Amino acid sequence: MEPIASNKLQQKEQNQTIRDIVSIFFIKKTLFIVSFCAVVLTALAVVLLYPPIYEVNAKLVIKPQIETPVVFDKDVSRVNYENRVDSQMINTVIELLKSEPVMTNVVLAHDLASHDDELALQKAVFKLSGAFKAEPLSLSNIIQLKLRGGNPDEIVSQLNTIIDTYISYHINVNQTSKSSLDFFDKQTSTFQSRFKQLTNDLADESQRVNVANPQLQKENLLQLIRNLEYRKAEVAMDTSSLRERIVLISKTKKNIRGDDKWVGIPREILDSFPALIEMSKAIAQLIINKQRAMSDYLPDSKAVIDAESQYKNMHKQIHSQMRQIIDELDTKLQGRIAESKELDLKVAEAKAELGRLTASSINLERLQLEHNLAKNNYTLYSTKREEARINLEKDQALFANVSIATRPVKPLVPWFPQKTKIMLMAIVLAFFLAMGLCIAAYSLDQRVVMPNDIISKTNIRYLGSLDDMSA
Secondary structure, eight states: OHHHHHHHHHHHHHOOOHHHHHHHHHHTHHHHHHHHHHHHHHHHHHHHHSOOBEEEEEEEEEOOOBOOOOTTOSOOOSOOBOSOOOHHHHHHHHHHHTSHHHHHHHHHHTTSSOSSOHHHHHHHHHHHHHHEEEEEOTTSSEEEEEEEESOHHHHHHHHHHHHHHHHHHHHHHHSOOHHHHHHHHHHHHHHHHHHHHHHHHHHHHHHHHTOSOHHHHHHHHHHHHHHHHHHHHHHHHHHHHHHHHHHHHHHHHHHSOSSSOOOOOOHHHHHHOHHHHHHHHHHHHHHHHHHHHHHHSOTTSHHHHHHHHHHHHHHHHHHHHHHHHHHHHHHHHHHHHHHHHHHHHHHHHHHHHHHHHHHHHHHHHHHHHHHHHHHHHHHHHHHHHHHHHHHHHHHHHTOOSEEEEEOOOOOSSOSBOOHHHHHHHHHHHHHHHHHHHHHHHHHHOOSOOSHHHHHHHHOOOOOOOOOOSOO
């Protein structure tokens, strides 16, 4: 029980009071005052001696992207816009704002470095780039520009120059020049004249050849040639058939002599000419009548003479009918021959017309192709000329993809140093720093200053102490 009581008593003796803690700062008061005053005086020196730095701000609004104007578009508007501005466009504007050509032009415009001294020029550009910041504002199409420097009037002028130089630089990088407009003017005029000339040539050629639809007319001519060739084949077959009939009838006519002998008519002729059938039947009956009369009557009798006369007359009629048939067939044959020649002439004319139409259609196709090419080139260069004209207007009006929302304004108070804020922060920092130094110095001190030091440093049991009576 005694060791436990002794430990409790020792722990109680080691407990420090607020008075003991505060005593530390009185013991180390010299260190506390020196460190506190050092921090405060340093801050005061910064406030009084450091040259003021001013900051100016400006804001740019990113415009939507401009689409290429179309000359032959149905829309009457000359320029179309996209409503959306993406992060890529914003980052492009920021990078162009910070680009070396823009910064170099600003340095030279404000005589921050000589154009001949390349090293000094690079240093000035680097210094200006370090003092300049461009940051996009969240959920907006706005870029905030910041520039810091010692002279408020000068940094306001420099930031304005940065904005104006960027607009000019953007135009030079992305837009065309006047020479492009001259080039597109010449090309447009050339192809316009070519287009008009080919239009007139195409109209004259179409009127000359009188061709509405070359392909349809070629098909019609081919069909006409096929029909004529088919008709020629039919006429050739009829001509061959007529010649065969004429030869057969002529041969039969020769076989039928003028005497009393009758050899008959071939079946091929009888099938083609019905009139000969009746005559053949009639002459056969007359032959029978003649034979009966010769057998029944005397040779010089009237019945025999009449029978022979009737037979000869019918024989002559058949002979005459066959001659007439031959004449008719010959007439038909001559007609078929004439028709065949006429068909040959028509086929030749149709083939010649087809060849002429083919050549004319080829010429028309060539003119049409050249006309379409001239039209396409005229349209293309007219569009390019309109783009160049619009870009030239942009150049003249300093029209870029940004609008200046706010210009920089001369600041009335410096961005750094802010005296009140620095002094307040210095006092708070000095106080806590002095406290920390005092605590650290007291912890590292090996001397016995307070009664609790006896317990903590020597582990000797402390009973009590007497105040200095002389004090």
